Amino acid sequence: xxxxxxxxxxxxxxxxxxxxxxxxxxxxxxxxxxxxxxxxxxxxxxxxxxxxxxxxxxxxxxxxx
Amino acid sequence: xxxxxxxxxxxxxxxxxxxxxxxxxxxxxxxxxxxxxxxxxxxxxxxxxxxxxxxxxxxxxxxxxxxxxxxxxxxxxxxxxxxxxxxxxxxxxxxxxxxxxxxxxxxxxxxxxxxxxxxxxxxxxxxxxxxxxxxxxxxxxxxxxxxxxxxxxxxxxxxxxxxxxxxxxxxxxxxxxxxxxxxxxxxxxxxxxxxxxxxxxxxxxxxxxxxxxxxxxxxxxxxxxxxxxxxxxxxxxxxxxxxxxxxxxxxxxxxxxxxxxxxxxxxxxxxxxxxxxxxxxxxxxxxxxxxxxxxxxxxxxxxxxxxxxxxxxxxxxxxxxxxxxxxxxxxxxxxxxxxxxxxxxxxxxxxxxxxxxxxxxxxxxxxxxxxxxxxxxxxxxxxxxxxxxxxxxxxxxxxxxxxxxxxxxxxxxxxxxxxxxxxxxxxxxxxxxxxxxxxxxxxxxxxxxxxxxxxxxxxxxxxxxxxxxxxxxxxxxxxxxxxxxxxxxxxxxxxxxxxxxxxxxxxxxxxxxxxxxxxxxxxxxxxxxxxxxxxxxxxxxxxxxxxxxxxxxxxxxxxxxxxxxxxxxxxxxxxxxxxxxxxxxxxxxxxxxxxxxxxxxxxxxxxxxxxxxxxxxxxxxxxxxxxxxxxxxxxxxxxxxxxxxxxxxxxxxxxxxxxxxxxxxxxxxxxxxxxxxxxxxxxxxxxxxxxxxxxxxxxxxxxxxxxxxxxx
Numbered sequence: 040x041x042x043x044x045x046x047x048x049x050x051x052x053x054x055x056x057x058x059x060x061x062x063x064x065x066x067x068x069x070x071x072x073x074x075x076x077x078x079x080x081x082x083x084x085x086x087x088x089x090x091x092x093x094x095x096x097x098x099x100x101x102x103x104x
Numbered sequence: 105x106x107x108x109x110x111x112x113x114x115x116x117x118x119x120x121x122x123x124x125x126x127x128x129x130x131x132x133x134x135x136x137x138x139x140x141x142x143x144x145x146x147x148x149x150x151x152x153x154x155x156x157x158x159x160x161x162x163x164x165x166x167x168x169x170x171x172x173x174x175x176x177x178x179x180x181x182x183x184x185x186x187x188x189x190x191x192x193x194x195x196x197x198x199x200x201x202x203x204x205x206x207x208x209x210x211x212x213x214x215x216x217x218x219x220x221x222x223x224x225x226x227x228x229x230x231x232x233x234x235x236x237x238x239x240x241x242x243x244x245x246x247x248x249x250x251x252x253x254x255x256x257x258x259x260x261x262x263x264x265x266x267x268x269x270x271x272x273x274x275x276x277x278x279x280x281x282x283x284x285x286x287x288x289x290x291x292x293x294x295x296x297x298x299x300x301x302x303x304x305x306x307x308x309x310x311x312x313x314x315x316x317x318x319x320x321x322x323x324x325x326x327x328x329x330x331x332x333x334x335x336x337x338x339x340x341x342x343x344x345x346x347x348x349x350x351x352x353x354x355x356x357x358x359x360x361x362x363x364x365x366x367x368x369x370x371x372x373x374x375x376x377x378x379x380x381x382x383x384x385x386x387x388x389x390x391x392x393x394x395x396x397x398x399x400x401x402x403x404x405x406x407x408x409x410x411x412x413x414x415x416x417x418x419x420x421x422x423x424x425x426x427x428x429x430x431x432x433x434x435x436x437x438x439x440x441x442x443x444x445x446x447x448x449x450x451x452x453x454x455x456x457x458x459x460x461x462x463x464x465x466x467x468x469x470x471x472x473x474x475x476x477x478x479x480x481x482x483x484x485x486x487x488x489x490x491x492x493x494x495x496x497x498x499x500x501x502x503x504x505x506x507x508x509x510x511x512x513x514x515x516x517x518x519x520x521x522x523x524x525x526x527x528x529x530x531x532x533x534x535x536x537x538x539x540x541x542x543x544x545x546x547x548x549x550x551x552x553x554x555x556x557x558x559x560x561x562x563x564x565x566x567x568x569x570x571x572x573x574x575x576x577x578x579x580x581x582x583x584x585x586x587x588x589x590x591x592x593x594x595x596x597x598x599x600x601x602x603x604x605x606x607x608x609x610x611x612x613x614x615x616x617x618x619x620x621x622x623x624x625x626x627x628x629x630x631x632x633x634x635x636x637x638x639x640x641x642x643x644x645x646x647x648x649x650x651x652x653x654x655x656x657x658x659x660x661x662x663x664x665x666x667x668x669x670x671x672x673x674x675x676x677x678x679x680x681x682x683x684x685x686x687x688x689x690x691x692x693x694x695x696x697x698x699x700x701x702x703x704x705x706x707x708x709x710x711x712x713x714x715x716x717x718x719x720x721x722x723x724x725x726x727x728x729x730x731x732x733x734x735x736x737x738x739x740x741x742x743x744x745x746x747x748x749x750x751x752x753x754x755x756x757x758x759x760x761x762x763x764x765x766x767x768x769x770x771x772x773x774x775x776x777x778x779x780x781x782x783x784x785x786x787x788x789x790x791x792x793x794x795x796x797x798x799x800x801x802x803x804x805x806x807x808x809x810x811x812x813x814x815x816x
Contacts, residue, residue, distance in 0.1 A: 067660045070617050071389050076377075076415055078385070080392035081617075096374050099655050100665060101389060101613045 043095040050091040056084040059095060071098040108277065111259040113242070116141040120230040120253050126188030126349045126682040127151060131164060132231040132255065134246055136332055137178055137238030141255050146232055153800060157187030158215050158642040159699040160233040161204035162706060165213065168237055171709045175208040175324070176331045178239045184223065184289070184337075185233035189682050190645020191224030192351075193344050195361040196368055197647030199224050199429020201305060201320070207602070208299040208324030208331075209496070209551045210579035212710040213703060214602050217642055218320035219428030219437060220305030221287035224645070225250065225339035228348055240333035247278060250341045251285070263335055265293040266489045267304040268455070270336055271315040275308060278338050284308045288315065290336040291326035292491025297541030298549025300496040300581075301326025304488060307428050317458045318428050318437060321493040322605055323580055324551075330491070344430050352684030360677040364650060368433040372654045377414070379426075382436040383462035384417040390466070394736075395586045395612060397471040399525050400502035401575050401723050402732050404586035408475035412465050416477045422456075434650050445482050447532045450489070460484040460494075466584035467498020472505055473525030482532060490539040495605075496551060497538075499581035501531050503552050503574050504544075512565035518544045552576035572728045577720045578603035578712065587724050589739075590616040592627040595775045598720040599631060601703050601713075607648070608635040614666050628778035633667070639696035644679065651675070698799045701783075701791045702806070708790065709809045715789040718776060726768045730757040733764070740764055790815050 040047045043059045056072050056079060070081040073096040079087045089095060121128050129146045146160070154163045161183035168181040182205045192198040201223030207214035226234055229250025236246070243263070247256040263270055267290050275286045288306040295301020302321040309316045320326075351357045372379050387409060390396040394404035420440050427435035442454045460468075460480050468483035469475060487494040501523075507513045508523035515521065521530045521544060537545025547558055552574045559565035575582040580603025587593040593616070596609030611630055614620045621627045641648040652668050659665050672689045680687055687695075707713030726740075727733040733740055734757055744750040744760060748767055752760055780787055784795035790813050796802045810816070 068618060070613060071392075076418070078388050078392070078414075080389070083392075098375055099660055100652070101386070101617075 041093050054089045069097050108262040113257040114139040116255045123350045125352050125684050128230050128232045131233040134236045135238040136240040139257050155643040157185050157645050158202040160185045164235045165204050175206045180206045181235050181237045183235045186223030186227045187645025193430040196432045196434050196650040200645050200647050202642045203320040203325050205328045208327040212712045213706045214323030216320040216322045218305045219318035220307045222305045222339050225287050225341035228341045243335050246337040248339045267292040268489050271306040275315045285340050287339050291329050294490030294492040294539040295326035295330040298538050299324045299327050300493045301491045302493040326491045351682040353681045357681035360674050365433045368654050378434050378436040381414040381418050382438045385414040386462040388413040397584050397586050400506040411475045412477045448536050457485040463584050464494040467495050471498050471502040474528040479528040486535045495583050496581040499575050500548050517563050553579045572722045595631050598718050624778040628782040631779045632782045636693045636696040639700050640692050702801050708813050733761050
């Protein structure tokens with residue numbers, strides 16, 4: 040299982056953040072996510088693999104200093 | 105260490121006023137030249153127009169200086185204020201102080217905000233602001249004792265020069281067994297020998313039994329402090345409670361504070377993790393988006409940047425609560441214990457380091473081509489303990505390194521040092537030289553603007569190329585975000601009143617990544633609203649991080665998520681609950697507009713503030729060299745062809761650099777036009793008479809300044 044936005048989804052091989060956003064049906068233009076504690080930029084959402092038992096956090100906006 | 109000797113110069117006993125709805129209703133005036141200590145009343149009009157914090161500072165400073173006053177003239181004042189909401193222990197981020205003075209680097213008005221306990225302790229001791237004028241040859245400590253109700257000017261000898269030691273010793277001495285009652289403002293030896301000195305504000309960390317430090321870094325405020333002969337200003341106050349501000353509606357205050365505080369506890373671990381890694385979380389994100397300054401802002405990305413990412417610093421930071429004000433749940437002021445410097449006077453000794461934050465990691469790391477996380481920690485430690493602004497140090501050394509690599513300066517100028525990018529040992533040696541006041545460090549410590557002058561006049565370096573690559577504007581070094589691909593952020597830096605610091609506007613993601621503001625008018629609107637709202641935090645004694653570094657879960661469903669409107673509404677309730685006023689969210693913007701325009705006119709009074717002063721180096725707008733262009737050729741070629749419809753077939757890179765430059769410089773000028781219009785300014789960047797009348801700041805001396813600048 041993987042967790043995203045307080046919801047759980049079954050894990051499968053080659054699961055990406057893009058896959059999870061489709062499952063969530065969340066069209067918001069996220070630019071950064073975190074898989075556990077590793078940040079992933081938006082342009083890598085379809086490439087970065089989400090490991091089993093991970094939690095994915097969607098960072099809403101990067102506000103800056 | 106020599107024995108601490110304290111001799112009383114002057115003492116004023118006073119009756120501490122009761123704080124009313126967030127205000128002490130008086131300010132404290134000190135003149136070091138004649139040892140005067142007095143108080144000044146705060147009028148209702150002063151509160152209506154200037155609100156508090158930076159507003160009070162600016163009003164006091166405006167009345168203290170003439171248009172001809174230089175940073176090291178005795179009449180220059182250092183003003184420190186909190187704000188009506190400052191000192192509230194249950195609302196996150198409510199302990200900020202704002203410092204203003206005529207800047208050592210820009211020659212105009214500087215403001216810098218800082219955490220720590222000083223501002224609230226000053227107010228609870230009975231003063232909304234502190235104004236220090238004059239100069240002295242005697243090593244002086246000002247002691248504001250709100251418990252005993254007395255102000256003292258003291259001659260103190262036997263103190264070390266370094267900030268951590270000064271803070272520890274004075275906390276121990278004045279704390280009388282209760283170190284948490286003390287906050288110390290001090291600087292360090294670097295401030296004495298440079299123009300980029302910072303101020304350190306302390307807060308006592310009871311768990312670690314240490315005086316921790318936060319910095320008012322920008323614009324050489326520490327250099328002004330040192331030039332006045334001040335060693336430290338110490339405030340003493342007792343237990344802090346919600347009732348201390350005597351809020352108009354404590355129940356409403358508690359309700360809104362609980363909402364914001366709890367939201368942070370719930371959401372921060374899911375979002376930016378400020379409470380565990382602070383702003384260090386930004387390093388890899390900025391790098392991923394080509395926004396992390398590397399090699400003096402040539403590039404925004406480096407393959408080694410992840411070596412200084414948040415997971416590295418998470419492992420280095422000492423675990424535990426790190427709030428720089430009582431009860432803040434964001435608590436992002438992380439530090440490293442038992443760090444052992446490899447150079448300098450603390451070499452081999454275990455020290456505590458407050459930080460590093462993103463700016464120091466980027467400025468003293470990637471921007472000088474060093475990707476060793478421990479090197480950034482050591483730079484951070486020595487900048488703080490020497491009283492140096494780590495942003496100006498980083499951007500300044502990066503500039504010197506690029507000049508060295510370009511052959512504009514060489515080893516005969518640097519005292520034999522190889523200043524190639526990546527030479528971390530040379531960077532540390534420069535910091536030690538600045539602190540000692542010797543070697544090439546004395547030149548670096550003058551800041552980028554003066555370095556350009558010295559390199560061209562004394563070393564015959566090419567001035568034109570240095571104007572392009574020297575990352576300063578208005579005399580202040582750029583903070584550490586790459587603005588090349590965001591026109592709005594170029595405006596955020598270039599139009600900022602004090603110089604290129606991101607606390608007025610941070611629009612890179614909205615503009616470049618999200619493309620939320622494609623037109624000039626939309627960019628201008630953002631460059632109105634965001635600087636105004638960000639100004640508001642400085643009026644009230646607040647940190648802005650709880651506003652938009654953590655957001656409500658449903659924020660993305662609002663019309664303008666970047667404004668975090670739910671938080672704006674909470675801040676309005678917070679302000680009303682403390683002050684008893686009945687404002688709506690739009691009123692907060694108008695409050696800020698008054699002070700913002702007043703500060704703009706203050707710049708004019710000091711001989712700055714016109715369109716020409718909003719110029720930025722081309723390095724901030726686009727690729728200066730063919731090497732930079734070719735490193736991102738696909739991007740730049742694409743823009744020339746698709747955005748500007750230029751036929752680039754057969755054109756050499758040098759020609760494309762020139763064409764792109766002309767277009768980007770033109771866009772920056774068009775942005776200025778749009779922003780000035782939105783702000784109610786002339787095309788020379790000066791507030792109109794109508795604007796100052798609308799805002800109620802049409803005082804006779806304000807009108808005189810406008811008239812002197814051709815506005816009638």
